[in-house]
Amino acid sequence: MLARDPSPVARQEARDDSNCRWAAAPPPIGRRQPSSRRKAAATDSATADLVDWLAENPDTIERIQTVGDVLTGPVIEELDKRFGGSKPREARRRLADHFWCDLLATLAEAIEKFSKTMDQIPEYVTTAIMQSRKTDRRSPLLEPLVGLAVRTAWEPIKSMIQATGIEDLQRTCRILAVLICPAPENHKAVQDGALLPLAKEGMLEISRERLEQVFPAEWVHRLREGLGGA
Known part of the structure; x- marks a missing residue:
């Protein structure tokens, strides 16, 4: 909605809010880890950059809407039918625990990894999501449920590759x-599979600097390596 708004006022207000949250969350003292508020403010700054970029690239907004419609339409319908049982709302609530962003971030990585062998992507994504959720100690999900969601989402998304190209779809x-x-600041799959490549691609320097202050040194090294040491 912000990106589609022809007026930049609301986008600037969102950016101002993220700047205020950053200023209100002081840097850690000594060897302490950055606070969750500071991490959230850094990712909010990055999100503001993405929204501004989308405002200048309306074609991408439409593609995002298409992918979003796939998830909220046929994917949810299939999951409700097979796994909703008598309490579909409860099943959906469990999926709200970082499942959808897991699916998208992992799909983006898999598209690059298997660009020549597309049929392997659903199996790879399903396995990767199950492993990452276990590592991150997120609420457990049945593997058949994850597999069904991935396969149902993948078919229409795969058809977009010919129309938009792999890079645009990623x-x-x-x-x-x-x-x-x-909470991207607490979701490693999104940090590595989405935030990191987007930061390399064209995020404002101030947002990159904030991310570097709150994420681990290894993550920062990968970011700077992708920027050619800039």
């Missing part, structure tokens, strides 16, 4: 993953 999935993630 960018679409990555941006949507960041925008819908409830």
